[in-house]
Amino acid sequence: MNKYITLFCIGIINLAVTSSCSGDDKKSDTSTPPVTETFDPVPVEKTNSTKIYMHYMAWFETNESSTDHKWGYHWTMANKNPNNADANGRREIASYYYPLIGPYHSGDKEVIENHLLMMKYAGIDGVLIDWYGTYDLNDYKMVKENTEQLIAMLDKVGLEYAIVYEDRFLKNIVDAGLAPTVTSAAKTDLSYMQSHYFGDSNYIKINSKPLLMNFGPIILTTADEWTNVFSGLSTKPAFLTLWDHSSKAGTNASGEYAWVYKDNTYLSNFYTNTLPKLSVGMGGAYPGFHDFYKDGGAGDDIGWTIDHNNGATLDETLAMAKSAKVNYLQLITWNDFGEGTMIEPTKEFGYSYVEKIKTFAGVKNTSSSFSEISKLYNLRKEKKGNTEAQKKLDKVFGYFVSMQPDKAKQLLNEVK
Template sequence: MKKYITLLFFGIMSILAAAGCSSDDNGSDEPTKPETLAPVAIEKTNSTKIYMHYMSWFETNESSADKKWGYHWTMANKNPNNTDANGRREIASHYYPLIGPYHSGDKNVIENHLLMMKYAGVDGLLIDWYGTYDVNDYRIVKENTEQLIALLNKVGLEYAIVYEDRFLTNVVNAGKAISVTSAAKTDLAYMEKNYFEDDNYIKINGKPLLLNFGPIVLQTPAEWTNVFNILTAKPTFLTLWDQSVEAGANASGEYAWVYKDNSYLTNFYINTKPKLGVAMGSAYPGFKDFYAQGGGGAAIGWTIEHNNGATLDETLSLAKNANLNYLQLITWNDFGEGTMFEPTTDFGYTYVEKVKAFSGVKNTESFFAEISKLYNLRIQKKGNADAQKKLDQAFNYFVSMQPAKAKELLNEIK
């Protein structure tokens, strides 16, 4: 009997010791797993749906297959490997992103952009999209877009596609499709299968929203009817202002853009909007392209000065007075045309702060600097698993609208 009692005693002690070692190992060798929190919508008073036009076309020398910076940072004659005395890279823009030039498929960049937009009161993104074909940089744009989409739901933002039919001719000329309509059908079928059914894909009047930057190649109602026949149901389809006639009955309405001066917006709101089923307004901080300086082609030929934020104030005021259901902000990051809302070294957080005020975000405290700090720490602590787990937790606090907790956690990371 004593033999069995002795064996039982040592067996229990061994189990307790093993449990203790296991507990110690988890506590000391592995970082605490971050708490996953569901996204919470930001509280705001403006009922207008506010969407941000977004470009996913940026590549760096680290992300691209040929180890060269992408066209949208270089155009024809700029070299981002060159830096000035302040460490700023030489890029094809009059303006400089606060986080520096980046790769659009970088998760840390996407995280930064989406949190900035969420805290500014933006409801969703309208993503500039070139289609499915491996021609020029179209495949890269598609891949970067899908990296973006993968994080959108985690942040709690919606999205829709802005289809660029202007590039369909390039697809045919490259021998990838037999006609522009067959290429468009392939693209639309892909959208329906992979995007339209997403819970956070923007729906208007119960149908997925699809914008077209044009039409430019498919310029007749018959062509659009042919293309849309591939779909189970037609989308809520918006063309550029004054161009819905080219889509005929396929068009559900139009969206405003940026052109020469603000009088075109005024005309859209007064004369065009009342005639449309769905009208989407626009607001922008300015327009100043870099094409001539960058060797990227002829200059557009006109400029809308930023005027220290006055241009954005005016276009937001026009939007407010127009009593819009939908507003597109132009753009988050078209640095080549100088229409960016993204924080820059030139304007800081001025434009996202103005959007936040327009949105009527109820929490008036600003957390944009903390969102930047999250990005900077992601870069500084690369390879530090413990720090990255804490940063994951800070991200979860941000998306669940607990920014004070995120700020406190960020301040703990040295």
């Protein structure tokens, strides 16, 4: 059997395939050669040259995905039980908002497929993955595994990625006896990134260097520490810290990125006073902020909120990024439900946020495919175990990634 046909039959469809998956090696009728379709990812055409990246949490776990059959902390916090559901099937989760596809496991390939197709059709260029390192402590290993499930599909969809490193948990690694010092633990993590991520063709590069972002620094707070951490790398990354934190990394920092805080004044100040001084600066846009920590029994609330204002907050922060003429923009966030910053489609806001991103990106194909991408997800779940239906849905995915949405929609309607 032709190897491309074999790969297609098991669901890997970003290669050239024939229309038959029968496995029959007999000679075909030479007068009617099989039709060949290609499903290599095709970029979305758009008019906005800004690189648009999405901050992404890979930390969600369900009772079906976990080894102990318990829901992960980010759906439960301290006092919520997603096994409880109301009359409409809405589960009790640690958030004021509810994902349109319901609470999910971040390593679920159907979930990843849904998320990445939504992003692609919104004109997003890549994903900035919140990452907790390589050590097997708390849920860090699970986040790493989920991250690598996500990375495995990014290239098939045609999106880039980079790591947002959380150094705040390095002390936990040392306290658990897994590393002698916080810097040695970080060096282990950076070595892993270099050997497994930085060399990927779709890893984000800035000035020919792999982009590495840090949420802080929180623990590694001196230039000498970061010099030590980067000393084992063949190429020092383009290293961006959180706004107003680059001094902690000294000359190791290439620049800073904006985040969400209290109100839009802080974002405005970043664009006016900080961005012009940076070699590399990344703007930010967000739909709002409303954390669930207090109601979730996970400690005090943050102490401030930013109202979603029916989408007006996202409109305003996108307009600020446009006025600032940023080269790079981070959307905050795809799915931090605990802090209420999610752009992912929800029961509350539908597809309105991804539609706004699509408009900002200047996506030339103005027809909407978001509801059909949701339909693909629902059929994946509904037809689980139905081989013939899944083959058709694999082909739907291929049409979507190769920017043939009309064919994808037509085939979706044929799946019974």
